[in-house]
Amino acid sequence: MEEIFRKEDRYMKNMFWSDTIQGLEPYQAGEQPQDKAYVKLNTNENPYGPSPRAQEVLRQIPFSDLRLYPDPESLKLRQSIATYYGRSVEEVFVGNGSDEILAFVYMAFFQGKRPIRIPSITYSFYPVYCNMFNVDAVLEPLEDDFTLNLDSYSTDNGGIIFPNPNAPTGRAVPLEEIRQLLQRNTDSVVVVDEAYADFGAESAVDLVEEFPNLLVVQTFSKSRSLAGLRVGFAIGNADLIAGLSTVKDSFNSYPVDRISLEVCAAAMDDHDYFVECCEKIKATRERVSQQLSSWGFSVLPSQANFIFVKPPAPITAEKMYLQLKEKGVLVRYFHNKPGIKEFCRISIGSDAEMDIFMEKMSSILSSVGVV
Ligand SMILES: Cc1ncc(COP(=O)(O)O)c(C=O)c1O
Structure with missing residues (x-):
């Protein structure tokens, strides 16, 4: 029996609200508490600052230019992205964070098609958008080791979307499996959300040439450390990009502001700094994964800038989250998500931040005699 996700009507009605938002359960972003300074390992931000070259560009933006609207076509930034990936500018779309692009998708x-297919454990914004846009979804079960099995995604569907690597597990599917899915599934749009791909997954961007129904979505928030600017991009066949532009121009002509256009273009051009930061995060991820495994944690192999871990008994994921928070370290615990309540997601911070995390973790474990 397929598990189908459908909109629920569980929220109190408000007479002034539209029918669309009456039943909406909004996405819950990771907490951003203001009560004290935390080592923040709960929202997958990048511990290293944005590109210094981008900072230099920011300094040179004339303040008075902000009286002018930005370029509605975002051409300069789209050109930088196109050049970086060896595509044409017509194959690139930019938006106010990849979340906005996903909504446009x-x-x-x-919208108005047959149910889409999404993983049963995945980025929680996908079901939220299902509710918002009245789209039903077939939830595709994960394997026991939390890998995605794309075999069945191509059966009757109005579209397919999954992150690679998946969130919040960090597990990636090989490019070859995505190619095979695209070969089987030619009648609907396949969206690969590569928010975390730069930390170790194989990008599907090169398949865009071959498959006109493939859209790859990426972001400046993670590997390029610009979460505060809210810029994402999509690469796909020019007809798909024209579809996204039609939505954009019917919604907000200027989703990317003047500052973001300049700063992100400079960040895209600073390849060396980008590689250096990603490599540091990957090295820290391996070091922390090894330490946690040696303490008896189950650590899923991650290709992202976070790890998904199950602590050893008697520590539960909930206790781990609460006790770390008390000690000033924030990790993400999905208390209301079936199938992953035993896990915490830990973003990879700087080496110094991860040392603090491991010191606090070790004291929690030793208080119950685990280490
Ligand atoms: C899988 C996935 N996709 C997309 C996003 C959205 O990123 P942004 O809107 O910052 O570009 C996130 C953010 O956490 C994510 O985890």
Whole structure:
């Protein structure tokens, strides 16, 4: 029996609200508490600052230029992204965070179609957009080791979307499996959300040439350390990009501001700094994974800038989250998500931050005699 996700009507009605938002359960972003300074390992931000070259560009932006609207076509930034990936500018779309682009994807390609297929454990914004845009979804079960099995995604669907690596597990699927899915599934749009791909997964961008129904979505928030600017991008066939632009121009002509256009273009051009930061995060990820495994944690192999871990008994994931928070370290615990309540997601911070995390973790474990 397929598990189908459908909109629920569980929220109190408000007479002034539209029917669309009456039943909406909004996405819950990771907490951003203001009560004290935390080592923040709960929202997958990048511990290393944005590119110094981008900072230099920011300094040179004339303040008075902010009286002018930005370029509605975002051409300079789209050109930088196109050059970096060896695509044409018509194959690149930019938006106000990849979340906005994902919303446009639902409007442009999924709404009014048959149910889409998404993983049963995945980025929680996908079901939220299902509710928002009245799209049903078949939830595809994960394997026991939390890998995605794309075999069945191609059966009857109005679209397919999954992150690679998946969130919040960090597990990636090989490019070859995505290619095979695209070969089987030619009649609907396949969206690969590569928010974390730069930390170790194989990008599907090169498949865009071959498959006109493939859209790859990426972000400046993670590997390029610009979460505060809110810029994402998508690469796909020019017809798909035109579909996204049609939604954009019917919604907000200027989703990317003047500062973001300049700063992100400079960040895209600073390849060396980008590689250096990603490599540091990957090295820290391996070091922390090894330490946690040696303490008896189950650590899923991650290709992202976070790890998904199950602590050894008698520590539960909830206790781990609460006790770390008390000690000033924030990790993400998904208390209301079936199938992953035994796990915490830990973002990879700087080496110094991860040392603090491991010191606090070790004291929690030794208080119950685990180490
Ligand atoms: C899988 C996935 N996709 C997309 C996003 C959205 O990123 P942004 O809107 O910052 O570009 C996130 C953010 O955490 C994510 O985890």
